[in-house]
Amino acid sequence: MTDTAEPDAPYAVELAGITKRFPGVVANRDISLRVRQGEVHALCGENGAGKSTLMKILYGQLRPDEGTIAVNGEPVVFRSPADAIRVGIGMVHQHFMLADNLTIAENVLLGAERRLGIGAKAKAEIARLAATVGLDDDPDTLVEHLGVADRQRCEIIKVLYRGARIVILDEPTAVLVPQEVEDLFETIRGMQAEGYTFLFISHKLDEVRAIADSITVIRRGTYVGTADPREVTTRKLAEMMVGSELPSPQTRESTVTDREVLRIEGLQLAGEGAPLLDGIDLVVHAGEVLGIAGVEGNGQTELVETIMGIRRATAGRIVLGHGDRARDITKATTLERREAGIGYIPEDRSRHALLASQPLWANRVLGHQTRPPVARRRLIGLINRAAARKDTQRIVEEFDVRTPGVDVPAAALSGGNQQKLVIGRELSGDPVLLIAAHPTRGVDVGAQAGIWDELRAARHRGLAVLLISADLDELIGLSDTIKVMLRGRLVADADPATVTPEQLGAAMTGADGPEEGAA
Amino acid sequence: MSRLQTTLLPPLLAVLFAALLCSIALLISGDNPGAALAVMVTQLGAGTTAVDVINTGAVYYIAGLAVAVGFKMKLFNIGVEGQFRIAACVAAIVGGLLPLPPVLHVIVILLTGMLVGMLWALVPALLRAYRGVSEVISTIMLNAVATGVIAWLISPAAFGFVQGNNISTPPIAPTGHFPGIDLGPSGTIFGMVFVAALLGVGYWFLLGRTRFGFELTASGESPTAATAGGVEARRMVLIAMLMSGAVAGLIGLPEVLGREHAYTLVAPQGYGFTGIAIALLGRNHPAGIAVGALLWAFLDKSALALDNIGVPREIVLIMQGVIVLSVVVAYEIVRRYAMAAEQRRVAAELRAQQQPVAEGAAT
């Protein structure tokens, strides 16, 4: 703990000895944090380090089991976000807190109706704030019509409207492309000049160093230290965060073969207005990792779901296999595609990959319900529970899933262990193609390294992998080929050996193609 | 908390709570709850009550299973009521009109019932799968429409058969009667009781051991995960609803085949709604449903004895209502407690194995 408080100005925020326990886990352990007025204070830590929990405590959404909070020198106790808002704290959540079916104005006014009512006066104020953050939509527009960056602007307006002077930004850049990040930083610097205080949560060290005035690092729920961005190196920060050497996603040698595993031609998916997927062509070879880069919401999810048969393509062909064994699966069901050897790691683990209250062995069956070992070979339609348990045990051991047994419900496991189980399952039954969407999202560092190792090993065995990730480092590190997706089209190719994240980011927004070969 | 405890404790607590509440109500209205309970228990030995409990229990059991098939995948087939009534009616008509050799006759009636139940369930199934109409609303509407169709079917203009002041479907010939076990003065146990038991075994096997059961459970637990796992949501809705309807088609048949040998104007109604309560009570588990069905039948049949000591029989309705509501609350509390305990236990065991983990709490 540092002790460099300036005697005259009280800290804008002072957290002391914060401890928060969840069932089975201590999310925050005796954490202290001091934020000076008017500074941009970054809170760094790996995924799952407890940053969001700490900020939820500061915002009154969670109550700490131990510890105290002081704002502008005054000790406070928050029972709900309303209390936090009252003392001038606002928070922009990583996952936007917007109701799609309400208008911008309604979303902003919700909870702050007392200030100016909900009539014309309030709308005028919203329009004024919208101009300052660069939102040019009518306040009566439904939020469902807004894009990601505009939604974030809407969130910031919400905070400003409430007169917040201390703004918590929880991983604000996760969903933005580099150019949008730069816009955001402009806005933050402008507001900082007007006297706003920012708490900026991120694990992207370059960004942190670019924007923060001071940095606090936490690791595994505990306070590690405070650093000055002008002095500390990225390497040093990373070591503080991880506690050891950073794992690297670098692939070693190329294993790409010329054997086609997946060929997609002219894939089309109609949307309500513009098509969601438009003329997608791509080929994945055995032993190749094909990475798809793109800002979220540009069709990656739709692409994956169309390949898996969850959505039906309106035009185009999907062919699995090569030569004599090529099979057109455009019209096949999801199950048939899985049976043909496609493994699938969905982006939203809890919603798309797991049955939370079912035991691990039942989760092993999901997606494999027609295939041995979990289905009986001779009596089609029967589940072999004993074999499912046994094979789950195998996954637990091979993939280092930390669990007391295969009969505990999936929800009892931590996120990383859940993901390892999912990957173990999807690599069971000798798949020829693996579709991995954000395979390390929400996973702790140790598990992340393990997952990368597994993907590499599978690639080495000749598996074709279609990788979608928002983590450009991961994408560059793992992929043999990268394609950039924008508004439902594949707009550029990139060579992971040479491309930089900045170049990728530019291509993702359509601003500039990366130098090595725009499509 | 062991699995047995989490399964058995909630219903026990709920029954006790309901009994307590009803006792208080009885005390307030000046009745003796002890005497009421005593007379209800003794009633079991009187006349055919014990057999009636078993027979009605079987009917309730089938109803519970019909509802549970849908509940298992969060499909609320409120339409079991209409499905069972129209199925019983049509099955009775077919049985009454077709002269068939003994065993075949019964089988044809049973199959007709299942088929008609299925067809009546097909409408909400299609509406839900292809038009996104909530099955709750459509089945409620269809229950009413079923009443109209039945009224037409048993009208003399169609297949009706006027007997004094009653109308019924044409009587089923003895070849179409399902023989029961005659216990003399204690009554006759329906042969369909054994069919109900078999149905329970079939339900257990189907849900626990087959791919279909797995897919059903998966769809109920998480439709999105099931879809990603290759389960076709639309197909599951159709199959689950049709199965529910087919089982519902059997609900009325114990009475048609074993006692009435026709479907009459005054045929009982409401089994579908009872089935909902019983499926909830039994947590969609075949054994739980059996216990729930017997409990419900006991309360219904023994309540007749309350008249003898001047206690309002309606107290049993309150009891049933309180049991259902408190049992769902109790299950929910226990489920949450058990899940939290499980997470703690997993974390504790892992801690014992290696260094503390703090992951996954704040994602």
Added chain:
Amino acid sequence: MTAPATSRPVPAARARRLPGWATSMLVVLVGLVVLSITATLTGQLQLTSAGTAQAAVQLLLPILFAGLGGLWAERAGVINLGLEGMMILGTWGAAWAGYQWGPWAALAAGAVFGALGGLLHAVATVTFGVNHIVSGVAITLLGAGVTKYLSTLLFLPVSANPRQSPPLRGFDSFSITPLTDVLDALVRANLVFVTDVAGILQGLLTGLTPTVLLGALAVPVTYLLLWRTAFGLRLRSCGENPVAAESLGVSVYMYKYIAVIVSGGLAGLGGAALVLNPGQLGYLEGQTGGRGYIGLAAMIFGNWRPGGLLAGSALFGYVDALQLRAGGDAVHALLYAGTILAVLVAVLWFAQRYWLAAVWALVAGLVVYLVYFFVDTIPSQFAAFAPQIVTLLVLAVASQRLRPPAADGLEYRRGEGD
């Protein structure tokens, strides 16, 4: 600041549209014209008679209250399948209080008893996180049981009948006489359309009671409260995105509780409306007859909006009034109206170039017309359930345009949001 590069997953659909009130007026007008043509061509004058309109008002009232109850609960994200049970509680409470203290007390007590049912539903669903449909079914079961028991206990001594309360004193009904007289003259003028519209208006303005006025008021009041006040915004936000609402300091539990209790109260008012109906003043076991469920259907029909709900319950009340008053012949005439409507819809869709949909509408119209042509009358057994069949058909056609609150029916736990 550089130009923002935004990605728009959903293209903004902001075509110029008629304001809501104009659209509804247009729909009403088209409906009137179709009915007027049908009445003239088929000779089924009951289709547009004052009596039918008045009966429709009586019949729709309990449904409307129940539907409003459903609307309040579902706008806050709680599905209320216990409306029927709360309505039953309302009938009992209204009769019990009305018998002792008059009709106003009946209204109040009906609301209070219904609200008690709502409270129970709130405790089960909001606090304990029980599945909403399950809790609703249980409450309906319980409501029926409790009222039967209470009636045996409290009504039997005074009415000598355990299933019925003693008769109550009701409201006096009144008509807006000068207007109805003018309308009466118009009706007698026997002009196509004018007579029809005048007849319906006359029915709406005759035999009014405070209960009817309350129902007529409840719709705009619900709209204003839920869509034009801060309270309503907060309440609706709980049904759209409770996590967001919580993050902004909205006490989601409290609003859900308020909504579900109001919901029960409105369902209870529906029960009171039934008890105070001109048919018989008093409680009668089983008198709700599934009206709570119908209310729920009317709400879904109305796309979770008060105006739509009014239209839904009006359609239900109208068809029911028609079949009760004029039987199978009038329902038969409705088939004719259905044909006209189908053709209208087809023309509309052709104009908008929805070719396939238009063809389907034409085919449907043809089928309906063939039924109309080859059948002389609808058997009473089917005519009796015409409202349910119409509701089913409308839902089947329109369900995909419906938009329930985003978090409707989902369990919400405080602090478990992302």
Added chain:
Amino acid sequence: MAAALLAGALVMTGCARDTGAAGGGGSAGGEACATGTAPSGGAAAAPTSAAATKPDASSLKVGVAYDIGGRGDQSFNDSAYAGIEKAVADFGLAEANVKELTAAPNEPEDAAATRLRQLAADGYNPIIAVGFKYATPLAKVAAELPNTQFAIVDDNSIDLPNVTSLVFAEEQGSFLVGVAAALKSKACHIGFVGGVDVPLIQKFEAGYTQGAKAVAPNIKIESKYITPAGDFTGFQDPQKGNVVATGELDAGADVIYHAAGASGAGVFSAVKAKSTPDSPKYAIGVDSDQYLTADPAVRDVIITSMLKRVDVAVYDFIGAVASNNLGALPKIFDLKVDGVGYSTTGGQVDDIVAQLDAYKNAIINGSITVQSTK
């Protein structure tokens, strides 16, 4: 026959005045309501109930199993109880020796059987089952207990020595109120509201129609049931009863007869609401004398009620059991034995009693046969 002529004249003026339903529909004005003449001759048969010597029922234990609704339904359950009360008064039946149980709605058959067995097990003999829903269970229970005497109201399908059927000629009573309706109608247009479309209620409608047509062959009769068979809410939905009756009144009917159980209250209030001094509307009650039991506010429109004397049947049955003379009970409780009839309370049919009695005698002596179906 002055009264009939008067009535006919009134009917004609009524028709001329009537503008029918809204929009100019309804019955054509001026159409004559041809009035048939009341039959003459045939002296009234002496009522045959009540034996000469009073039976002694003091040793009997009488069990009663009511239909849904039980005592207090102001209908046939209550009527059955009235018979018991009368037996208590006349035959020395001890009140403590009477036990009553009530059915629940939609209950299955075994519940009804258990109820009967319960009464028998407690030593009650005879046992009276009220309502045709007891038919099947009673057939079973009576066969099991040959030493217990049973009676069943509204059903004659059981052929067992220890079961007595107490059935009524509802169509005959309804015929008479149909006559009354036709005579009282000024518009030559009457209505019938049935609760649920079942054979029992159709009998009421059939008799009513025949009676009205006997008086006025050209009379218009509106006829509507609240719900179809199987949906028994039609007996307990006064709101819908009100709507149906209002519909018939709007169509031009001015006398409405209901056989709709508790929904009848809605019929009465509809008639009351439409009745004005200039053009009075009338209602006819059913089963018991509803002038006495209905809400006082609507009593003045109830001109008569079709009486179905379940009380007489029950009373006679107990007497017959006490005197061990079951054979003397009539096969059917009809007009001849005063098993059905009409009420005169309120005095509104006093002017036509002579005609009504003429029809009654004609039915009793067989010169008019009333069909029980349409």
